[in-house]
Amino acid sequence: MKPGKAYKLAALASAHRAKAIQLLEMGDGAGAKREDIVYLDCLGQIPSLLRHQIGSFFEDCLRIKLDSTRRGN
Numbered sequence: 001m002k003p004g005k006a007y008k009l010a011a012l013a014s015a016h017r018a019k020a021i022q023l024l025e026m027g028d029g030a031g032a033k034r035e036d037i038v039y040l041d042c043l044g045q046i047p048s049l050l051r052h053q054i055g056s057f058f059e060d061c062l063r064i065k066l067d068s069t070r071r072g073n
Contacts, residue, residue, distance in 0.1 A: 006050040010058040013042035018065035 020035035043051065 001045075001047055001050060003050060003053075006046045006054055007057060009042050009046050010054050011061050013039050013046075014058055014061035014065055016042060017062055018069055021066060022069050 016035050016039040020032045020039060023029075023035060024032040046054070
């Protein structure tokens with residue numbers, strides 16, 4: 001897998017993880033579980049070597065997504 005595709009999958013995974021956290025905070029456990037499954041599927045598509053290399057990128061994306069959803073953007 002090319003690194004560019006891995007970064008795209010990491011960004012997509014972080015969006016699903018942020019949505020799962022948001023749903024969990026709203027009390028929708030079933031919706032959060034569905035989003036977590038998609039999140040894990042996205043991460044599972046990224047080879048482990050690349051996953052380790054883009055870990056900080058994923059964390060930054062997740063932080064940004066959570067900040068924007070909490071602000072209502």
